Amino acid sequence: MHTTEIQQHTPYTxxxxxxxxxxxxxxxxxxxxxxxxxxxxxxxxxxxWLGSIQTAQEFRPAxxxxxxxxxxxx
Numbered sequence: 001m002h003t004t005e006i007q008q009h010t011p012y013t014x015x016x017x018x019x020x021x022x023x024x025x026x027x028x029x030x031x032x033x034x035x036x037x038x039x040x041x042x043x044x045x046x047x048x049w050l051g052s053i054q055t056a057q058e059f060r061p062a063x064x065x066x067x068x069x070x071x072x073x074x
Contacts, residue, residue, distance in 0.1 A: 015023075024031065041047060046062075053059055 050059075050062075
């Protein structure tokens with residue numbers, strides 16, 4: 001009986017913290033504004049409120065508004 005070995009190829013490469021730092025420095029011109037924008041958004045009232053809720057039921061009013069808002073976007 002003939003068996004065929006299947007090699008698995010992955011698009012990922014394992015890197016260390018030094019390489020991550022190098023990549024961040026190299027591409028900082030594009031990623032730093034994104035990081036700053038993400039940090040700024042998290043300080044907005046909606047996200048502050050979102051961080052304070054304790055149950056899914058507390059999110060219901062926002063979910064209803066988001067549902068009806070998304071229905072109006074093509």
